[in-house]
Every structure is written in structure tokens, then in C-alpha cells.
Amino acid sequence: MAKRDYYDVLGAEKTASADELKKAYRTKAKALHPDRNSDNPNAEEQFKEVNEAYEALKDPDKKAAYDRFGHAAFEGGMGGGQRGGGQGDFASAFSDVFDDLFGDMMGGGRGGGHQRATRGSDLRFNLRISLESAYSGTQNSINVPTSVSCDGCNGTGAEDGTEPQTCPTCSGHGKVRAQQGFFTVERTCPTCSGMGQIIKDPCKTCGGAGRTEKDRSLSVNIPAGVETGTKIRLSGEGEAGLRGGPTGDLYIFIEVSPHAIFQRDGAHLFCRIPVSVASAALGGDIEVPTIDGGRSRVKIPAGSQSGRQMRLRSKGMPVLRGGGHGDMLIELAVETPVNLTARQKEILSEFDTLSEENNPESSSFFSTVKNFWDSMKS
DSSP, X not given: OXXXXXXXXXXXXXXXXXXXXXXXXXXXXXXXXXXXOTTOTTHHHHHHXXXXXXXXXXXXXXXXXXXXXXXXXXXXXXXXXXXXXXXXXXXXXXXXXXXXXXXXXXXXXTTSOOOOOBOOOOEEEEEEEOHHHHHHOEEEEEEEEEEEEOTTTTTSOBOTTXXXXXXXXXTXXXXXXXXXXXXXXXXXXXXXXXSSEEOSSBOTTTTTSSEEEEEEEEEEEEOTTOOTTXXXXXXXXXXXXXXXXXXXXXXXXXXXXXXXXXXXXXXXXXXXXXEEHHHHXXXXXXXXXXXXXXXXXXXXXXXXXXXXXXXXXXXXXXXXXXXXXXXXXXXXXXXXXXXXXXXXXXXXHHHHHHTGGGOHHHHHHHXXXXXXXXXXXX
């Protein structure tokens, strides 16, 4: 069977430049790769045909000979593209653009950057503060155990006066390739563990890692209005990178401690205030605390029941990055007296007898109960 014209095989013009030929080859190779054409029994032969054509046309001398003499230029051992020329020809052509075809899937190719430097890990620090500090904002000093760049080698990992050397196994690429039959397999270099460099004289301080463990003291500004779960990012304050790589970040997670007086709901505060039976019945003024350390006078209406709420505008927590304040809600808890004296019991008993019509809720409830019992009897 006569060989097809190499330009027809690649789908390129005879006047195509080297870049255009390479682009055409990449397109055909991707479309005909056997891994992507398991249902096409001719895919392998077609793929080899594409590689044979590109092997001949990518070389300027071979291309010139082919343009002049056609396939006859390679007859009699003149080099280039016999279809059955073995896997050497295929491997050479395929490897030339392996990175372009599958570099993304393999995590980078020959031309990919060396992996000498690795970014440091991000760190998390849990910081507990009081509700008062969350209200006003504060500045805290924290001690963070972390990895820092080694002073003995300035982060290179090599002993002073020496330098890391290019790995002889992978030539600094961090990966090695092996031809396994029809396929080229890429693996992490076993000599340098993917770093691209080896250190013959490791730093005695850090053992070649380029970083050491150390506690660092940092000052953190806590803005007013933070609440439990608020996250603060300190760029570049995390773990030092490996062998001079960039430093990670430090994330501070805020936890606001429970308060003895106030309960928080977003920007609002709740405060439960106990009042005596007499105060709730007669009404009057009470003094309540506020989160800023101040006091506010609140008027209790006569006849207030337990659970009644009153609102103090803008006496709550500041709104984080939003401006303004929430409200403070006061809930009355009418307190029943205990440990009564004989005289107090006598007075209360007399009061109870005289106030049967002053308890509308009780009267309504027991009237409803009486009707219920009557209906059950009938």
C-alpha cells in the first residue's frame, strides 16, 4: 500500500512553518491517541503514521529532502520515516511534544519550573476573648509555634559556603521518564524526591530542610464587633517555605467567651433583670448595666408581667465592618419571695384575699377551666 503524503497525514500545507507543523501534529496526535480511541482498531497505526510524518518534517534537512524527492528521499537507509522503523522513531517524535500534549495531566513537563522551593503551610490559631473586648476591639499578643527560615543557611538547606546542586538523575526537572513499550511514563525523581536539587552538605542547624521550629510573638489587632467564628488572616505569618519558598498565612479564629450578665445574638444583647412582685405591680425605675460599663435607667410600667421585654436602642454590639450598633433587650423576671416571716405571710394572705379581681389572667384561666369541667360533666 502506497504511503500517504506526509502533509496530508498532518493536515498541513507544504508551505507550513515549523510552528504550524507542530500545531498540526499536536491536533492529530490528540485526536488519534490510542488511549482516546479504544473503539478504533486502526488508531494505533494512524497514530504511528502521524508520528512518522512529523518525525520527517520537523527536521529542516529531512523536510527539504522530502519536499524535493518525496518518500524516495528516505529509501535505502537515508533516515527518517519508514513506517516499520521501530519504536525509536515514534518515541523521538512523541517525546518532542509530550509536554504540550499531556503536561497538564502529568502536573507539568520538561519545561515546567523546578520544584526546589515549596510554599509553607497555612497555620490556624484559636484566640478566645471576652465580650467586652469584642465590643471595644483590642490588641492581643500571641505566641505561635511555627517553622521559620533557618538563619544558618538562609533557607537554602545547604551548609554555609556551599550550594544545592542540580540532581543528576532528573537534571533538575524533579521528574523522570521511562519508555514502557508504546507509552512514556513520568514519575517523581527518586533521588531528589521531586525537588530538582540535592544537598551534599546539609546545614547542621536545620538538617537540610531550610527551616527550623520556633515560637514567634505576634501582635494582633481585633476589630470591634467580632463574634465567635470570625476569621482574621495574617498574610505571610504562617509556616516558612521549604528551601526558600514563600511563607504561608496565619488564620486566627475568634471565640468570644460567654458573659455572666449579657447573652449575645448577632449585634443584639439580652439582659434578664429580676424585679420584685411589688415593683412589677406598682411600677417604677430600675438601673441596668450596659456592655460599655455604663448604666441606664429603665421605667417599669405598673402591672408588668414576667417575660416582658423593653428595648434600649443602640446599646448592643457594634456591627463588624458595617457601622452602627445593635440594641439591648431587657427581659423582666418577676421574682417570688422566699423564706417569709409569719407577718409577711399574714400580709400576703390578706393581700391575696383583697386582690381577686386584680388578676385578670388568673380569672380568665380559671373561668375557662370551669367551663371545661362543666362541659365534661354534661
